Amino acid sequence: MSKRFWATVVSLMLLLGLLASAGCGTSQPTSHENNAQPITLQAEQKTALNPKAQAMEKALMEQLQPMPQMNTGDKIGVLVISLTNPYWVGMRDAYLAVAKDLGVAVDVASAPTEGDTKSQLETLEAMTAKDYKAMILSPIEPFNLVPGVVKANQKGIKVVNLGPPIDPATLRQAGGHLDGKITVDFEEQGAMAARYIVDKIGSDGGKVAIIQGIPGAGQSEGRTNGARKVFEQSKGINLVSIQPGNWDRNTAYNIATNLVQAHSDLKAIFCCNDVMALAAADALEAAGKRQGKIVFGVDFIQQAQEAIKAGKLDGSIAYSSKVYARAGLILAMKAVQGHTLPAAVYSPLAAVTRENVGEFENWQ
Amino acid sequence: MMNESTWKTLLSRHLSQLLLIAALAGLMLYLSAASPFFWQWENLRNIADQSALMMILGVGMTLVIIAGGIDLSVGAIAALSGIIMALLLKSGTNSTAALTAGLVVGVLAGLSTGGLISRMRLNPFIVTLAMMSVIRGVALILSQGMPVYNFPAEVTWLGKGFAAGLPVPLWLALAVVLAGVLVLNTTRFGQYVQAIGGNEEALHRSGVQVRLYKTAIYALSGFCAALAGIIVAARLNTAEPTAGWMFELEAIAAVILGGTSMKGGVGSVAGTVIACLLLGVLRNGLTILSIHSYYQQLLIGLIILFAVVSSEIREGIS
Numbered sequence: 100m101s102k103r104f105w106a107t108v109v110s111l112m113l114l115l116g117l118l119a120s121a122g123c124g125t126s127q128p129t130s131h132e133n134n135a136q137p138i139t140l141q142a143e144q145k146t147a148l149n150p151k152a153q154a155m156e157k158a159l160m161e162q163l164q165p166m167p168q169m170n171t172g173d174k175i176g177v178l179v180i181s182l183t184n185p186y187w188v189g190m191r192d193a194y195l196a197v198a199k200d201l202g203v204a205v206d207v208a209s210a211p212t213e214g215d216t217k218s219q220l221e222t223l224e225a226m227t228a229k230d231y232k233a234m235i236l237s238p239i240e241p242f243n244l245v246p247g248v249v250k251a252n253q254k255g256i257k258v259v260n261l262g263p264p265i266d267p268a269t270l271r272q273a274g275g276h277l278d279g280k281i282t283v284d285f286e287e288q289g290a291m292a293a294r295y296i297v298d299k300i301g302s303d304g305g306k307v308a309i310i311q312g313i314p315g316a317g318q319s320e321g322r323t324n325g326a327r328k329v330f331e332q333s334k335g336i337n338l339v340s341i342q343p344g345n346w347d348r349n350t351a352y353n354i355a356t357n358l359v360q361a362h363s364d365l366k367a368i369f370c371c372n373d374v375m376a377l378a379a380a381d382a383l384e385a386a387g388k389r390q391g392k393i394v395f396g397v398d399f400i401q402q403a404q405e406a407i408k409a410g411k412l413d414g415s416i417a418y419s420s421k422v423y424a425r426a427g428l429i430l431a432m433k434a435v436q437g438h439t440l441p442a443a444v445y446s447p448l449a450a451v452t453r454e455n456v457g458e459f460e461n462w463q
Numbered sequence: 464m465m466n467e468s469t470w471k472t473l474l475s476r477h478l479s480q481l482l483l484i485a486a487l488a489g490l491m492l493y494l495s496a497a498s499p500f501f502w503q504w505e506n507l508r509n510i511a512d513q514s515a516l517m518m519i520l521g522v523g524m525t526l527v528i529i530a531g532g533i534d535l536s537v538g539a540i541a542a543l544s545g546i547i548m549a550l551l552l553k554s555g556t557n558s559t560a561a562l563t564a565g566l567v568v569g570v571l572a573g574l575s576t577g578g579l580i581s582r583m584r585l586n587p588f589i590v591t592l593a594m595m596s597v598i599r600g601v602a603l604i605l606s607q608g609m610p611v612y613n614f615p616a617e618v619t620w621l622g623k624g625f626a627a628g629l630p631v632p633l634w635l636a637l638a639v640v641l642a643g644v645l646v647l648n649t650t651r652f653g654q655y656v657q658a659i660g661g662n663e664e665a666l667h668r669s670g671v672q673v674r675l676y677k678t679a680i681y682a683l684s685g686f687c688a689a690l691a692g693i694i695v696a697a698r699l700n701t702a703e704p705t706a707g708w709m710f711e712l713e714a715i716a717a718v719i720l721g722g723t724s725m726k727g728g729v730g731s732v733a734g735t736v737i738a739c740l741l742l743g744v745l746r747n748g749l750t751i752l753s754i755h756s757y758y759q760q761l762l763i764g765l766i767i768l769f770a771v772v773s774s775e776i777r778e779g780i781s
Contacts, residue, residue: 183705188608213705314757340753343760347708348699353513357750360509361500374610378699385623385698386505402612402701 149461152419155447159426162444167432170202175431176231176256177205178223180239180263181213186372186398186420187237193424193463194235201428206231213346214313216243223247233257233278233431241266241317249275257434261427263317279430279440281423283448285321286328288416289369291450292395293329295414296367297336299393304335305366308358310344310351310379312371319346322371322397339365344375351375355382359392367393373403373415380412399451399462407456414452421463422446479722482773483737487744494748501751508630514743515636516691520714521721521735522643523687526680528718529647531660531727532587534684536576537714539598541692541707544569546602548618548693549611549702558617566689572598573685577678595711602704612701622698632694639687643732656680660727717742720770 148156160166177194179187191207198205208226210219216239226234227250234256238244241264248265251258252275259279270276296307307330312319323341330338339362344351351370355378359365368383370376376396383389396403399417406412423446433440451459495502520537527534548565552558576594580587624631647653655676658666667673691710696702721738723730745766749759 182608183603185609314760340750341755342750348701348703348706349516349695352699353746354750356509356513357506357747360503360506361498361751361753377701381623381698381700402610 148419148421148463149459151449151458152422152462155419155449156422156425158447159422159444160429162441163426163429163433165438167429167436167438169432171432171435172202172204173232173432173435174204174206174230175428176226176229176234177207177427178219178226178234178236178244179207179209180219180237181211181215182209183211184213185374185400189400189420189463190237190424193420194428197421197425197428201425201432203428203432205428210239213239216240220244220247224250227251227254227256231256232435233259235259235261235427235431236265237262238265239263240315242269245270245273245275248277249273252276257431259427259431259434261423278434279444280442281426281430281444281446283418283423283446285318286325288397288448289322289325289327289371290329291325291416291448292322292369292397292414293326293333295450295452296369296393296395297329297333299413300336300366302335304333304337306337306339306362306364307367307369308340308342308362308365309338310342310354310368310370310375312344312346312375314343319371326369344370346372346374348374348378352378352382355379356386359383359386359388363388365392367395370394370396372396373398373400373412376412376415377402377406380406384411399459404451404456404459404462407451407453410453414450417449417451417459417462418446419463480731480734480737483721483734483741483770487737487741490741490744490748494744494751498748498751501748506747506751508633510740510743510747511633512630513747514739515630515632516694516710517713517717517739517742518636518736519639519687519691519694520710521717521739522639522732523684524711524714524718525643525721525723525730525732525735526647526656527587527684528715528723528725529660529727529730530656530677530680531663532580532677532680533591533715534576534681534688535588535591535711536572536594536598537684537688537691538707538710539595539602540569540572540685540688541695541710542702542704543572543598543602543605544689544692545696545702545706546606546611546704549614549696550605552614552618553611558615562618562621562693565693566686569685569687569689569692570682571685573682573688574678576685577681580681581674581677599704606702606704608704610701610703614697614700619697619700622694622696622700632698635690635694639690640732640736647732652676652679657728660729662728713742716767720767 179190182188182191187209194205194207208222210222219239220243223244224247227247234251236244236258244265248258248270257278260277261281264282265277309323309326311323327338330336340358342354344354355368368379370379373396376394380394383392393413395413396415399415403412403415407414426444426446430440430444500506524534544565547568548561551561551564576591579585579590621631626634647656655666655671659673659677663673692707695706717738718735719725721734723734745763
């Protein structure tokens with residue numbers, strides 16, 4: 100009796116587990132074969148976009164001329180890093196919204212967690228077995244997706260790399276290639292933040308520190324290097340520490356607490372993403388040492404936007420997810436339709452600070 | 464029953480704690496010589512504050528490992544409890560009820576894990592590994608992968624407030640540690656925990672309700688994890704489904720470093736606490752001395768490896 104009861108419980112648990120991993124791991128399909136709809140949707144989307152984002156979109160779309168044919172209903176597979184990260188949840192929503200607008204069908208899949216490089220490759224390999232015309236890939240690290248890209252090439256699926264880079268040399272050696280590439284200049288993100296910080300500190304100079312993401316990850320190293328170069332070239336600025344925050348709130352909180360303990364005259368902390376910047380700002384606040392210190396993040400997530408408005412965070416580096424996803428899809432469509440593509444397209448960036456945060460209302 | 468060997472294990476247990484204290488003292492002396500910022504009341508208080516989470520998780524994990532088990536689900540439970548509390552707060556539930564619900568969820572998760580392990584005699588490693596995924600999955604589904612933030616002041620007080628000059632998380636950790644020491648050393652339950660890890664079959668044959676006690680151990684571990692999860696959420700003023708990532712491994716590392724045997728039967732809460740402080744001081748020192756981030760992981764791993772190897776060698780000798 101009781102054995103049977105527990106057996107039922109176990110099987111239920113396992114079922115739940117499967118459902119849970121399916122919920123966060125696999126695709127969220129949408130199919131929009133209806134070609135009449137998108138035109139009205141496009142109008143809606145245009146009015147919803149903030150003027151700053153519209154300017155970004157215009158700059159980016161100029162790089163992408165001539166435009167591909169819309170409303171083809173082509174199936175495009177998207178593989179993002181992980182839907183446990185709010186940033187990629189936002190990107191997924193952006194892809195799905197823009198797909199409607201452009202008249203293509205998009206599936207978004209992801210790795211179960213941000214560090215699971217093997218599962219991400221397996222997901223990609225499963226995707227290559229489907230009937231996608233093109234795929235947009237954002238790898239966890241430069242090498243994990245290489246074998247999957249080769250398979251996609253062999254099947255004639257066009258491959259666009261969005262965001263973190265797939266290592267070109269390794270890919271070439273493995274006999275594969277990318278059809279298109281769109282990314283954010285990570286070094287430039289770090290450099291922009293650092294330039295704002297240096298400017299704010301002014302001629303007095305002073306001590307600054309960097310909290311990285313996971314050491315070795317592309318975004319983390321790129322942003323760190325960009326910021327470091329600016330700090331090192333600026334007179335009077337002393338970069339005292341680069342610490343690994345692992346993209347984790349609690350780790351960043353503790354590091355910030357320890358940093359101001361060791362350097363009470365610290366003038367600024369640059370964090371490689373907003374999640375860590377928010378935690379660092381909180382830690383300084385809790386230690387009673389927030390005043391006169393600049394805390395800057397990257398990504399401009401919604402919580403960061405609210406914190407900048409409330410004066411808790413000094414700034415962040417923004418780029419529009421919606422414009423970014425749109426450009427990725429347009430590149431993929433152009434590849435499918437046989438256009439020649441530029442070697443790499445860079446998404447425009449903007450520094451959002453206390454001074455200009457008002458111009459970034461309804462950012463997406 | 465086993466007089467001579469008991470003395471020997473007792474001696475070796477205290478020996479490993481003494482060695483840990485010596486290592487801690489050595490590290491602290493070195494850091495105070497190397498940096499003028501280390502030996503300041505505020506910094507020492509920060510270290511204690513930052514170690515509080517691991518102490519709370521460590522007490523639960525110590526009981527589990529002494530009883531011959533392992534609990535890989537604590538990080539996920541911490542995340543789920545934080546999310547449940549946060550979502551309830553956002554839906555207008557009062558703080559006490561939301562906090563209680565967070566803790567109850569942790570205990571329930573522990574009860575189901577413990578029930579599976581003891582009733583069906585399943586391997587704790589596999590069960591808690593599966594539960595880790597199940598529970599984190601539920602946290603992700605409930606939160607839709609997004610952080611939930613901005614809590615009332617009485618909740619954030621639990622994470623970054625002060626009472627009588629010390630951080631609240633530290634007080635909570637001290638209470639959990641004290642309870643852990645008392646339970647393990649002065650109650651019948653504590654004796655059973657050690658006996659389950661030593662020889663479960665013998666205990667079962669002597670008529671003790673082993674299943675019940677085993678389930679209770681995982682429920683306690685779940686409670687500790689939930690408390691840690693609530694403190695993290697309160698401290699960061701944000702609950703997120705990815706909170707508590709790798710907590711289980713950090714807690715296990717602290718327990719093993721503290722001299723508790725992975726084979727079960729032998730271990731101490733005090734050892735775990737000292738190990739948590741040692742790791743806390745080490746992390747603090749690495750930041751204060753501005754050690755390059757690439758070397759930090761390597762160093763922490765090497766120290767744990769060294770501790771485990773030396774304790775194995777010592778056990779072999781004695």
